[in-house]
Ligand code: OOG
């Protein structure tokens with residue numbers, strides 16, 4: 001199938017996810033795909049999922065670390081949307097064969113009790129709209145071969161969204177300093193990475209404010225009740241059947257995912 005427009009891109013990306021079959025970058029076939037049109041692909045892809053009966057539950061930021069942004073030549077995060085089909089229960093084993101080449105990354109999640117809208121959204125607005133904060137693990141699974149993409153590709157692919165698990169420790173904004181919140185990622189009990197909240201553009205709440213302002217340019221807001229995944233705190237690691245993955249936070253508790 002050749003991709004030449006928004007509809008064919010949506011069909012190709014949804015098909016790759018359903019069949020668990022990686023594919024060429026969209027930009028290889030659709031030369032002129034720019035970021036704005038890629039967000040239109042993403043919007044239509046989510047609309048198709050919601051038409052199929054899924055429910056919108058959240059919003060996610062991607063490429064929030066300065067290092068990743070420099071690598072992709074962007075100065076703001078990209079974003080995507082989460083549905084109930086992405087949510088996994090804490091403690092439920094994750095089936096690696098259900099994905100193409102899944103990776104997992106520890107994140108900080110904000111749960112809103114008020115809508116967030118831009119322009120002019122600030123980190124204070126984000127904190128005021130937040131009911132609570134919890135640990136999260138995001139599962140990403142690019143639909144592109146070897147996780148290799150240009151910025152419009154990954155935007156169209158809903159920022160590689162594939163799943164997420166929320167932790168069970170609930171904190172309020174202001175309970176502790178999120179910027180210095182430390183996380184350690186363990187694979188089969190061995191530490192593989194450690195970092196702090198500052199890895200997310202210096203401040204996760206600021207990163208959310210910037211993303212909210214960015215989506216307001218497309219007339220979008222983040223609704224009350226939404227879960228916001230604020231972006232990876234460490235590099236993502238590949239899931240392997242038989243392995244376990246733990247995100248151990250200083251204040252936000254621990255999440256463990258076992259893979260089959
Ligand atoms: C894009 C999604 C990145 C994050 O937290 O940075 C992301 C990717 O690396 O495939 O979710």
Ligand code: MG
Pocket residue numbers: 060061062105107138140229231232
């Ligand atoms: Mg992520």
